[in-house]
Amino acid sequence: MKRKVFESLIDRYRQNKASANERRLIDHWYAELDKEDMPQYHVDENQIWGKIHRQIGNTPTKKMAFQKMLYWSGAVAACLLLCLSVLFWSRENDHAQSRKEVLLKPGFRIFETGVAQRKRVQLADGSTVILNARTKLKLDTVSFDRKDRIVELLAGEAFFDVKKDSTKAFIVNAQQIQTRVLGTSFTVKNYTGLDDISISVFTGKVQVSANSNPLGVLTRGEQIRYARNSTTSKRENFDLLTRNSWIEGRVYLKQSSFAELALAVRNIYGVELEAADNLISRQLYSMPLSRQLSWSATLESIQAIHHNKSRKEGNKVLIY
Structure with missing residues (x-):
């Protein structure tokens, strides 16, 4: 009977059906609980129920008025509800904090090829990258595709077939050079043994900058060669049939x-x-x-x- 009263009060309180007097009693108990130290990570439900049972059992039910009985059962229900809420909040808060820390920590992945090796990489946004031999491509697995889609060509040569997304630019960083597109296909060549970095466009348009200074917008069949030492650039046409023959x-x-x-x-x-x-x-x-x-x-x-x-x-x- 005691447990039924207890459960009934919990149901009414959760469904917002408790009377004003019942809610006042529960609020009073909350105020009393604020003065106690609550365990944040461990709640012994058996211990809590034992305390409830003793408080209900020690009350002379025959002489107890209905309102007094309601007071104690309401207070006990509120106690249990608060304990479980604190436990749930504490654990969820810990989990949320843990997830937040994981998201904030940069997670980098390096895609790499060796001599005479080529590799096809499928990115999370649906874009495809083909790496030439002795190439390194760096990807931040946490931030990619959240705002912009940014990758870094550390060394080598890569062909990018970018999935169109008008809301998120696709950016390739290669030392001083930044190549920015919304959806197109192009090749970036950044081998340390060469004096220049080149960007060659196969479809669409590509915006190229060097140290944030615009070098121009390229269209199909056009490329820019940027000299590392002299920081000068040359715009020219290229052979579409042979430029990417390395893929085969x-x-x-x-x-x-x-x-x-x-x-x-x-x-x-x-x-x-x-x-x-x-x-x-x-x-x-x-x-x-x-x-x-x-x-x-x-x-x-x-x-x-x-x-x-x-x-x-x-x-x-x-x-x-």
Whole structure:
């Protein structure tokens, strides 16, 4: 009977059906509880119910007026309700705080490829990135796609096929260069062995900046080469058919520098190619490179273009 009175009072209080007198009694008990120290992490329900039972049991029910009985049962119900509320709030608060701390901590992921390796990465927003050999792409897994979609090309070359989202810009940071789009496809090349960083557009429009200074807006078939040392840029057209041939494992050099040649050789074969002098380093090369062709055959082709010779020195091949 005591438990039924107790449960009935709880139900009325939760459903906002308690009378003004009942609510006043419960509010009074709340005020008394504010003066006590409440356990924040552990509540012994058996101990609480024992206390309730003793308080109800010690009251002479035959002589107790209905209103007095209601007072005690209401007070006890409020006590239990408050204890359980404090326990629930404490645990939920701890969990919420824990979740908040996790969200605030940056979580970075590095996507990386080795020699002669290419990798396709699917981002959370639906965009696709294809990494060329010896490439590192950095992604903040916490902040990505919350406001803007920002990635960082630490080194190498990557083709971005960006899912259109007019509310969130897609931004690629590559040292001083920032490439900003809403939905398009383009390639960013940022190899440390080259003097410049290049951005080449295949579809849509791309806005390019260097240290927050606008370099221009590129459309299909256009690219910008930004010189790291001189901080100058050059805008030009490129061959749409051969620019991204590396995705299929081939590279087509067209009047390319020795540095471009050495980069392609290292990416495909893992061989360090070095010019013996400035004359060699200023030579231009037009030729295809493919993993399907052996390194010895490729080296013969490289030598034949300018009638050069080669020799191996440690881990390097010297062209002279």
